[in-house]
Amino acid sequence: MSADGKLSTRERRQVVISGVQDFNRVDRLKAGSDAVMVGIGTVLADDPSLTVKAEECRNNRIRRGTNEQPIRIVVDSMARIPPNASVLQKGTGQRIVAVSKQADAEKVAQLRKLATVIEAGADRVDLESLMDELGEMGIQRVLVEGGGTLIAGLIAAGLIDEIYTFIGNIVIGGKDAPTLADGEGFSLESEFCRLTLIEVHKLEQGVLLHWAVDHST
Numbered sequence: 302m303s304a305d306g307k308l309s310t311r312e313r314r315q316v317v318i319s320g321v322q323d324f325n326r327v328d329r330l331k332a333g334s335d336a337v338m339v340g341i342g343t344v345l346a347d348d349p350s351l352t353v354k355a356e357e358c359r360n361n362r363i364r365r366g367t368n369e370q371p372i373r374i375v376v377d378s379m380a381r382i383p384p385n386a387s388v389l390q391k392g393t394g395q396r397i398v399a400v401s402k403q404a405d406a407e408k409v410a411q412l413r414k415l416a417t418v419i420e421a422g423a424d425r426v427d428l429e430s431l432m433d434e435l436g437e438m439g440i441q442r443v444l445v446e447g448g449g450t451l452i453a454g455l456i457a458a459g460l461i462d463e464i465y466t467f468i469g470n471i472v473i474g475g476k477d478a479p480t481l482a483d484g485e486g487f488s489l490e491s492e493f494c495r496l497t498l499i500e501v502h503k504l505e506q507g508v509l510l511h512w513a514v515d516h517s518t
């Protein structure tokens with residue numbers, strides 16, 4: 302995020318906020334995860350491939366007996382993901398698209414040719430059921446790369462264990478620019494997501510904060 306807590310511009314245009322060291326850190330985190338997850342908003346705005354880039358990291362995964370790429374998961378209630386999305390087309394390994402019962406049957410049938418489709422939730426993806434299903438598939442460690450709407454949903458459902466925030470040296474501004482946790486927000490103090498600070502690390506021209514989510518309240 303930027304120094305003022307924004308993930309992108311108010312037009313939802315992708316912005317380079319961090320440098321090569323932070324990029325490599327995220328690449329290593331990805332490589333250490335069973336799966337990488339994003340919301341459909343991020344796929345439509347940024348078209349990320351979510352692949353692990355460093356050859357050494359990919360080789361380490363193969364040596365551990367896993368696919369060179371973590372499983373890539375898109376949360377997409379209405380199956381809006383374009384078939385040519387980079388996340389479906391680039392790199393090897395399994396893709397999962399989570400949809401709701403409202404998703405168009407024809408779109409879902411097409412999608413099944415490119416990805417494993419999990420149906421969870423009536424009109425929006427039920428994140429708790431999705432996580433249960435992923436757990437049953439042996440997926441234990443999921444790295445969520447955004448955006449703010451999905452992260453807010455996961456926090457509200459109590460499904461996040463740790464948060465890394467890299468805060469870079471730019472101000473993006475704009476009251477409508479995405480932030481780490483968008484969605485509806487919490488109004489009661491009892492609903493706030495409480496964090497414990499694990500580590501602070503200066504990285505290039507920014508700071509990396511590592512938080513644990515306090516599930517006790």
Ligand SMILES: NC(=O)c1ccc[n+]([C@@H]2O[C@H](COP(=O)([O-])OP(=O)(O)OC[C@H]3O[C@@H](n4cnc5c(N)ncnc54)[C@H](OP(=O)(O)O)[C@@H]3O)[C@@H](O)[C@H]2O)c1
Pocket residue numbers: 302307308309310312313314315316318339340341342343344346347376377378379381425426427428446447448449450451452454455479483
């Ligand atoms: N700086 C960074 O590191 C970074 C990382 C990622 C993204 N971004 C930026 O973030 C922006 C995209 O974020 P976004 O908030 O628009 O999209 P998002 O969080 O990627 O995706 C949100 C969408 O997920 C779907 N969804 C389905 N079930 C959900 C549930 N239970 N809870 C929450 N969401 C659910 C919804 O669409 P449906 O109802 O259609 O399913 C929702 O609109 C872009 O501007 C991108 O550049 C920045």
